[in-house]
Amino acid sequence: MPAKPQYRRVVLKASGEALMGGQGFGIDVSVVDRIASDIAEARALGVEVGVVIGGGNIFRGVAVASKGGDRVTGDHMGMLATVINSLALRTSLSKLGVEAIVLSAIAMPELCESFSQRQATAYMNAGKVVIFAGGTGNPFFTTDSAAALRAAEIGADALFKGTQVDGVYSADPKKDPTAERFERLTHTEVIERGLAIMDTAAIALARENNIPIIVYSIHEQGGFGAILKGEGRCTTVADA
Secondary structure, eight states: OSSSSSSSEEEEEOGGGGGGGGSSSSHHHHHHHHHHHHHHHHTTTOOEEEEEEETTTOOOOHHHTTTTTTTHHHHHHHHHHHHHHHHHHHHHHHHHTEEEEEEESOOOOOSEEEEEHHHHHHHHTTOOOOEEEEEETSOOHHHHHHHHHHHHHOOOOOOOOOOOEEEEEESSSOOTOOEEEEEEEEEHHHHHOOTSOOHHHHHHHHHHHHHHHHEEEETTTTTTHHTTTTOOOOOOEEEO
């Protein structure tokens, strides 16, 4: 085991759906607490952590558009859902004694601070967990893109993508038992093969900024810390 973690500063992208646990909607506090404990473990290793959470457990903007509604309004509603999830995670981290700050791309001064690259970097330098809410603040961009953008802005060494499975597969392994699992891919291979781990804009942004993407199962307790220590099961997407 290495004496120090493999990465100094990372962004963790967690899907909103993961927060539902066994429920069909909303937030399962026990799941949020478990994710918070994984983040606390990473902080104990000395890793600086930023977090982006999706809003799919509460609302998805594309669902409005698919039924003939206004996509822009739908996306704004989805951004509000990410703020709700971010506040929930901050609460769980606070219960563990981990100081966390929510920075929103949409101004909500009564609830949290507004995002700025300078402030986010200052908080991370001070050892605080920074939770990036509100997506990019713009419609038509996913929280995957927000995660890649924030990772680039704060100079993250890696972008962790917490998913439902333990890496990148050629197909959904829950539906196709013959799906091939990859240990390592390049950003370009992911895009060319059409592997749906993140949207293309997010992968391209990570590639342009030389940020590796680590795909792992967010449901495996301790998995985040294990990978940071050079253990654990994941797929690494990197061009180097």
